[in-house]
Amino acid sequence: MPEISVVIPIFNEALNLEALHRELTAALEPWGRSYEVLLIDDGSTDGSAEVLARLQHQDSRLRIIRFRRNFGQTAAFSAGFAYARAPIIVTSDGDLQNDQRDIPMLVERLEQGADIVCGWRKDRKDRLFTRRVPSIIANKLISRATGVDLHDYGCSLKAYRAEVVKPLRLYGEMHRFIPAIASEYGVTVTEVVVNHRARRAGTSKYGLSRTVRVVLDLLTVKFLLNYATRPLQIFGLVGLILGGLGAAIMLYLVFVRLIVHQPIADRPLLLFGILLVSSGLQLLTIGLLAELQARTYHESQDKPTYVIRDILEGSGAEATPIPPLRAANGLRGVARG
Numbered sequence: 001m002p003e004i005s006v007v008i009p010i011f012n013e014a015l016n017l018e019a020l021h022r023e024l025t026a027a028l029e030p031w032g033r034s035y036e037v038l039l040i041d042d043g044s045t046d047g048s049a050e051v052l053a054r055l056q057h058q059d060s061r062l063r064i065i066r067f068r069r070n071f072g073q074t075a076a077f078s079a080g081f082a083y084a085r086a087p088i089i090v091t092s093d094g095d096l097q098n099d100q101r102d103i104p105m106l107v108e109r110l111e112q113g114a115d116i117v118c119g120w121r122k123d124r125k126d127r128l129f130t131r132r133v134p135s136i137i138a139n140k141l142i143s144r145a146t147g148v149d150l151h152d153y154g155c156s157l158k159a160y161r162a163e164v165v166k167p168l169r170l171y172g173e174m175h176r177f178i179p180a181i182a183s184e185y186g187v188t189v190t191e192v193v194v195n196h197r198a199r200r201a202g203t204s205k206y207g208l209s210r211t212v213r214v215v216l217d218l219l220t221v222k223f224l225l226n227y228a229t230r231p232l233q234i235f236g237l238v239g240l241i242l243g244g245l246g247a248a249i250m251l252y253l254v255f256v257r258l259i260v261h262q263p264i265a266d267r268p269l270l271l272f273g274i275l276l277v278s279s280g281l282q283l284l285t286i287g288l289l290a291e292l293q294a295r296t297y298h299e300s301q302d303k304p305t306y307v308i309r310d311i312l313e314g315s316g317a318e319a320t321p322i323p324p325l326r327a328a329n330g331l332r333g334v335a336r337g
Contacts, residue, residue: 002061003088004028004035004107005162007080009073010052010094011042015201017051020094021059027100033107038063038080039094043070073156074175081165089160097125098157099195106159106192115164115187116179118150119157119194126198138214145222146180150191153177157194161187172217184225229294235287243280249273 006024010017017039028035039062041049049066056062065079077091088107092098102119109117126132135154143149153176164182174181179189227234250273253264264270 002034002036002086004033004103005080005084005086005089006035006037006103007040007077007084007089007091008037008094009040009042009076009080010044010048011070011073011076012044012046012048012203013094014044014046014048014051016094016096017048017055019096019200020100021055021062023096023100025059027103031104036061036063036085038065038083040076040080041066042072042076043067072173074170074173077175078168078170081162081168084162084166087162089162089165091156091158091160093156096200097197098155099197102157102194103159106157106194109190109192110159110161113188114190115161116182116189117159118152118179118189118191119155120150120152120191121155121196122151122193124196126196141215142177142180142218145218146177146183146225148180148183148189150179150189152191153179155194155196172220173213174217174221176214177217177221180221181225231290231294232284232287235283235290239280239283239287241280242276242283246273246276246278246280250277 006028008020013020024037039052041052041064052062052064052066056064063083065083067076067079080091081089088110090103090106092100092103098119106117106119124132124135126135135152139151139153142153158178160178164187165178168178168181170178183189223234249269253267253270253273256262257264
């Protein structure tokens with residue numbers, strides 16, 4: 001069994017694959033640690049599949065996973081995590097912008113006690129307004145929303161303990177939120193500065209449109225982490241605010257009609273008050289239905305709503321094995337014992 005699994009999604013990177021293989025070999029072979037490289041072909045259409053097949057024939061440490069079509073980077077990472085065999089998993093991009101020589105540094109930092117080590121492209125070699133500025137904004141927004149302060153959520157160069165990421169179920173663009181998701185279960189997340197280089201060949205698959213998708217996924221992650229087991233607290237709060245404001249408006253209109261004796265039928269405020277009251281009632285109803293769904297989801301699958309790190313007992317007590325951790329919010333994580 002290898003000691004390190006390197007997971008790299010590939011999408012239309014035929015011009016970079018041979019150089020990527022050379023860099024990986026030069027960085028990992030002298031290190032003396034056994035390793036495997038999982039290259040996930042995410043539906044490439046530029047001949048990447050043929051290049052990958054040739055490289056795998058030359059190097060048995062390469063494992064190629066080919067998707068039938070383009071499913072996205074998150075799906076590629078998820079497949080890599082599922083098929084990785086080593087206790088330590090390192091992720092990277094296939095465009096040569098990540099420096100593979102940083103992998104030993106990330107692994108050594110992981111072995112010092114961290115559960116996740118994130119790369120920070122401090123001196124990033126990308127376009128300012130289309131890549132770097134949106135990234136800075138997104139990183140601050142994600143850090144503020146999740147409570148995990150990282151400079152560079154978007155850097156694919158990361159090292160994980162396998163027990164942390166293998167149970168995770170990832171959707172959308174959620175691969176970048178793994179440190180935030182996993183931190184909810186007591187794991188240690190740290191960050192190190194890594195080298196970043198300009199793209200040598202091929203075209204970038206990232207653009208401003210991805211920023212919008214990241215923000216939408218952030219809303220999903222925020223809800224799942226904070227309210228998945230108590231949805232009424234978010235829907236009910238908004239419903240009470242809207243319903244209370246609508247009730248105040250209606251009481252005011254009752255006063256105007258009965259005490260001041262002024263007509264209210266032609267006032268837009270009447271319709272606005274009715275809208276607020278009905279919206280508040282609907283949100284409260286949605287919250288109650290979501291509470292029922294949450295309980296059905298967890299109880300039907302025996303999912304606990306807590307995370308156990310370890311159990312300390314007297315020497316005479318019979319040991320009770322702790323089952324693999326299953327998170328309460330549907331995003332599974334593992335805390336080390």
